[in-house]
Amino acid sequence: xxxxxxxxxxxxxxxxxxxxxxxxxxxxxxxxxxxxxxxxxxxxxxxxxxxxxxxxxxxxxxxxxxxxxxxxxxxxxxxxxxxxxxxxxxxxxxxxxxxxxxxxxxxxxxxxxxxxxxxxxxxxxxxxxxxxxxxxxxxxxxxxxxxxxxxxxxxxxxxxxxxxxxxxxxxxxxxxxxxxxxxxxxxxxxxxxxxxxxxxxxxxxxxxxxxxxxxxxxxxxxxxxxxxxxxxxxxxxxxxxxxxxxxxxxxxxxxxxxxxxxxxxxxxxxxxxxxxxxxxxxxxxxxxxxxxxxxxxxxxxxx
Amino acid sequence: xxxxxxxxxxxxxxxxxxxxxxxxxxxxxxxxxxxxxxxxxxxxxxxxxxxxxxxxxxxxxxxxxxxxxxxxxxxxxxxxxxxxxxxxxxxxxxxxxxxxxxxxxxxxxxxxxxxxxxxxxxxxxxxxxxxxxxxxxxxxxxxxxxxxxxxxxxxxxxxxxxxxxxxxxxxxxxxxxxxxxxxxxxxxxxxxxxxxxxxxxxxxxxxxxxxxxxxxxxxxxxxxxxxxxxxxxxxxxxxxxxxxxxxxxxxxxxxxxxxxxxxxxxxxxxxx
Numbered sequence: 001x002x003x004x005x006x007x008x009x010x011x012x013x014x015x016x017x018x019x020x021x022x023x024x025x026x027x028x029x030x031x032x033x034x035x036x037x038x039x040x041x042x043x044x045x046x047x048x049x050x051x052x053x054x055x056x057x058x059x060x061x062x063x064x065x066x067x068x069x070x071x072x073x074x075x076x077x078x079x080x081x082x083x084x085x086x087x088x089x090x091x092x093x094x095x096x097x098x099x100x101x102x103x104x105x106x107x108x109x110x111x112x113x114x115x116x117x118x119x120x121x122x123x124x125x126x127x128x129x130x131x132x133x134x135x136x137x138x139x140x141x142x143x144x145x146x147x148x149x150x151x152x153x154x155x156x157x158x159x160x161x162x163x164x165x166x167x168x169x170x171x172x173x174x175x176x177x178x179x180x181x182x183x184x185x186x187x188x189x190x191x192x193x194x195x196x197x198x199x200x201x202x203x204x205x206x207x208x209x210x211x212x213x214x215x216x217x218x219x220x221x222x223x224x225x226x227x228x229x230x231x232x233x234x235x236x237x238x239x240x241x242x243x244x245x246x247x248x249x250x251x252x253x254x255x256x257x258x259x260x261x262x263x264x265x266x267x268x269x270x271x272x273x274x275x276x277x278x279x280x281x282x283x284x285x286x287x288x289x290x291x292x293x294x295x296x297x298x299x300x301x302x303x
Numbered sequence: 304x305x306x307x308x309x310x311x312x313x314x315x316x317x318x319x320x321x322x323x324x325x326x327x328x329x330x331x332x333x334x335x336x337x338x339x340x341x342x343x344x345x346x347x348x349x350x351x352x353x354x355x356x357x358x359x360x361x362x363x364x365x366x367x368x369x370x371x372x373x374x375x376x377x378x379x380x381x382x383x384x385x386x387x388x389x390x391x392x393x394x395x396x397x398x399x400x401x402x403x404x405x406x407x408x409x410x411x412x413x414x415x416x417x418x419x420x421x422x423x424x425x426x427x428x429x430x431x432x433x434x435x436x437x438x439x440x441x442x443x444x445x446x447x448x449x450x451x452x453x454x455x456x457x458x459x460x461x462x463x464x465x466x467x468x469x470x471x472x473x474x475x476x477x478x479x480x481x482x483x484x485x486x487x488x489x490x491x492x493x494x495x496x497x498x499x500x501x502x503x504x505x506x507x508x509x510x511x512x513x514x515x516x517x518x519x520x521x522x523x524x525x526x527x528x529x530x531x532x533x534x535x536x537x538x539x540x541x542x543x544x545x546x547x548x549x550x551x552x553x554x555x556x557x558x559x560x561x562x563x564x565x566x567x568x569x570x571x572x573x574x575x
Contacts, residue, residue: 009475014389014393014396017382018405020442020446021447024439024440024442025443031420031424032419032420102322105311109314109316109319110316113312123551124320130496130550131327131547131548132503132540133506134521134524135524136327138536138540139327139329139540142333143329149329179322179323179326182319183323232411236411236413237411237413240415242507243506243507247528257414260419274419277415277419280415280416281416284413288411291407291411292407292408295403295407
């Protein structure tokens, strides 16, 4: 028996978050796309034309006629943007791989830990995530600087006799991304590895399979959903990362998130930064859809 | 089973945790440094904390950050919980695919895109940028994280409890508040905490959507870091870390006590 009220509440439960996200998440993308087709103007807001019904339908048509793809042409003409996209994808890709290499043994160790201490280990992985992202990136400046703690340590122990230049290089960005996103890699890996039936490995080893082969033939394939989820969780935001390349990469580093930020805040060129955002979104749309499918599948299995 | 908790595993965990925690520990240690140089130890001092509290700009920014955090986390928890309910309870409604897409996409969306698109929305509808737009932006990105946290609790929820309550004549809203809510409350609380941390932590989206007079602490810290690293920022960061650590520890203690209580209740019920 359905309560008369329940139809109303049912609908509200869906409609309230639905419309919130529609208005504050989806519609803004169309506005970004619209403004990427406009031209810069010295005004506030600094772009023309503004699509609106203030001049009636005919005015709207004129405005559409004034749309230009100049900003996109501009992006293709200046090698800066192309290089920034490519180097963002490469830097994010290498960082994702490094995060996987660093995160996998940790997740594996956690999954094989005695069941009593696993919740504590899990909390210890999540805890740094609760401290500010900006602070964690900032902490690395003090470590990686030429006169920083790492160089002091290496000089004092006599491993090197010249300070290493790490800050303001790609290495610093890799360290920053791996460090900041490591929990996102470990958590899905851990949940995949923890569910695994370890008697399978014992069986493989009993049948004479060497441990390394058993790992590659049994453990790794079974943890693949976790590997994919972890890699997507690191890769997608890392491509558009701004704070890490800005603070650790120095002025030389080319990454698209930084380019967008500079177009917007330094050059005040809203249309071009919108075009940069549209292309970045197109670049990420496939990995994002992969991620959503993986999420939906995990949700179905959890049911 | 314990034999497989091998030396390799222990080494991996110890090194991993050292990597995760060492930078934070160093940051905290050097906030008590006498010397102005952040990397050379000059003796113990709390003078940076004193000068921090006399830095009116930072204090104002901290106040803005806390207010935005409290308001946006609360709103995001309500909206995120509704979204989680919609996703788990209603397996088919028109536009469900789009809806779940809009819930999951913000989790990975680069912040520069979210920030820019929200700013352009606010300009398009003629909202002046400031405290209000900042709060709206924070609600939007953090509600999705709340939705995921609450949803993961809801999928394991035993719905026969609700059905029993409804069969006994409880209206759906009452059933929700008396049966469902108490069970999923821990997830809602951790969702709120996550939303609050994300909000007080955010730099990129805030920079886009905030206006004059609504500078948040991360924005302030960022502009000072660009000018150079000072122990005062280390002190500010240490206080933030301290607040968060206290919150997390308190929450886990509450959770543990609740768990113990629940086990005791169950045992008592079994003894009948």
